[in-house]
Amino acid sequence: MIKHSPLKIADHLLDLGKPKFIGRDFLLQDPATVQKVDDLLINTLGDLRLFYPDFSSWISNIVIPGIITGERSVILEYRNDDLAGLAILKDSDIEKKLCCLQVMPKFQGSGIGLTLFEKSFDLLNTKNPLLSVSEEQRSNFLRIFKYYGFEFGETYYQHYRPLKNEISFNGLLK
Structure with a gap:
């Protein structure tokens, strides 16, 4: 498994002011914020490269531009000033999707995942968002x-990787 430095992630969060929500307004507050958020997401979620080969490209070329257009957003959840988990959402006219939900290893089993699901439901205004898992x-x-x-x-x-299945819930992948 890929290991990421908690210090590096913490540095990005301090640079960003420990936001709880990253949307269009937050991302556009300063030109440097775009790169900081891109780095934060890639460094925090890097283990997902094991399941999604183009993950870093997806963050930089789909998620970040989607936040700028207002179609995507990120929820961050903290415990004791540590990043405990995050969720990436897509809220468009045709799709309400929970794109990614990650609980940091030391917080797994603590209820962070449930908190992120509930906050995602509220922001997407649905209890049944589209999502998929490997x-x-x-x-x-x-x-x-x-x-x-x-x-x-x-x-x-073989949707994302050769010889592997991706399974959707609450709808079909486009």
């Missing part, structure tokens, strides 16, 4: 998907 991560999420009544959508063979 086949290897499915068992980690089944209990929470059952808890919220998420419905299986479809299994996509």
Whole structure:
């Protein structure tokens, strides 16, 4: 597993003022903020490269421009001044999607994931956002998907990676 320096992540958060929400207004407050948020997301979520090969490119070329247009946003959750988890959302006219939810290892099992799901539901104004997980991560999420009544959508063979499945819930991937 890829290891990321907590100090490096903390430095980015201090530079950003420990935001709880990153939306268009936050991102455009200073030209340097765009690169800081890009670096923060890539460094914080770097382990997801194992499941999504173009992950860093997705952050830089889809998420960041989506925040600028107002279609995407990021929720950050802290405990004791440490980043405990975050969620990346897409809220467009045609799609309400929980794109990414990550709880930092030392906070797993502490309820951070539930908090992020609830905040995501509020911001997306739905209890059933579209989302997908890799086949290897499915068992980690089944209990929470059952808890919220998420419905299986479809299994996509080789959607993101060769010989691997991606599984959607609450709708179909476009």
